[in-house]
Amino acid sequence: MTRFDPTAPLETRAAQALTFAQTRVRALITTYPDYFPLYTEEGKWQHGREAWTNWCEGFLGGMMWIFARRTGDQSWRDRAEYYSRLIEDRQHDTDVHDLGFVFWSTWKRWFDASGDAAIEARVVQAGQTMGLRFNEEGKYLRSFVAPDSCFIDIMMNVGIIFHAAKKTGDGDLLRKASEHCLTTRRYLVRGDGSTAHEGIFNVQSGEFLRQSTHQGWRDDSSWARGQTWALYGFGTAYRLSGDERFLDTAQRCADFYVARTPSHGVPPNDWEEPSPRLPYESSAAAIAASGFFQLAALIPDPERSARYEAYARTILDTLLTPEFLAIDTPEWEGILKHGIYHQRKDLGVDESVMWGEYFFVEALDKLLGAPPLS
């Protein structure tokens, strides 16, 4: 491979990074076949430390679908189908709130590539399974931790419910998806556009009780990745529903991200944490880049749209340097360095994380011409 030149034009570096990403994914599935890692430990994918929850099984196959479409290489297509089939049964999984992550990245990409209704049926089923999490009193989709808990992360998974509702003509499912977004907007998004990680409700009455966190610094602080789930997820909710309130919320979340992040575009784990333990949470930046590309394509105002697109490019300009891209770090098994999974539990801190890899690849793909609305 040609030596990585951090001063080369952005598109040149992005193309080189995508080639490098293919090398890393190929090595991962060769070294650890049929294995779905979440995060590295000192740069290595296999380590036996706890997962906390199982939400990342679509991201490996999702990268393969992107590689297959970009390169036309049949071997990537075969691997993408194989890794998608390995998670097919998850369409019925009622234990997690993450079936959007799992199926949008894999089976939905498979459907987009094939137009095969039998493939789409798995995506629809996953959306219907997600709908079972709805609490009628509180009007939210419950998180995996407890019935009284709603996570900001679920905004990235509610899209698959909108999709299933539209495909099946199920008005009640559509209502649940929409009400979840409105509840999240009301109780988890604050007046300044920042977000809480979690809302706690009275399960019987539906009364909202308080904001809380698992992965952020404090209950009333601003966990960066949660913010990016919101800015991307509310954009998707607008795209699939046409409800302007969701676009407005996505923009407010995006504006908070820009206002509070250093000019290089990569936030710490939590903006409120005094003297953050580490300066970077790169996976939040990768998600934000992809979410900003989507927002830029959704927004009618050309000036704002151009600003969001420029910001996505700024983030990638930073991530496409050897500080973040592991291209000059051969012993490191991941693609993107400096991600954080769960700082409080000390899981995956300053490591490569599987969703960071996926959204980085997705953002690079968009930068190089893939449709920004995926």
Ligand code: GLY
């Ligand atoms: N549990 C999803 C996340 O760590 O962002």
